[in-house]
Amino acid sequence: MELRQLEYFIAVAAHQNFSRAAEHVHVSQPSLSIQIGGLEKELGTRLFDRLGRKVVLTPAGELFHVHAERALRELDQAEQVVQELLGA
Numbered sequence: 001m002e003l004r005q006l007e008y009f010i011a012v013a014a015h016q017n018f019s020r021a022a023e024h025v026h027v028s029q030p031s032l033s034i035q036i037g038g039l040e041k042e043l044g045t046r047l048f049d050r051l052g053r054k055v056v057l058t059p060a061g062e063l064f065h066v067h068a069e070r071a072l073r074e075l076d077q078a079e080q081v082v083q084e085l086l087g088a
Helices: 003-015 018-025 029-043 059-085
Strands: 048-051 054-057
Touching (some): 003 018
16 A cells, blocks of 8 residues: 555545546556555555545545545655754
C-alpha cells in the first residue's frame, strides 16, 4: 500500500467521482483508477460501488476511510513536529 493510494482513495471518497478526484490530485483519471484498483486488489475487496459517474463507499470502504484519514493526519503531524524541532 502506498501513500499515494491513500490520498487518491480519500479524494475519490470526497468527490464521489473519479474524474473530479483526479483533477483534485492532479493526475489523469486512468492513473487514479489504476491506483484505486490496485488498492482494492491488495485489500481483497471493493472500496467503492460505481453507480455510473457517481461512486459511493462500500461498507468496507467506509471503514477503510476512517483509518486512511487518520493515517494521513498522523503523517502530517509527524512532519510538523520534526519541522518544529528543526526550527523551520
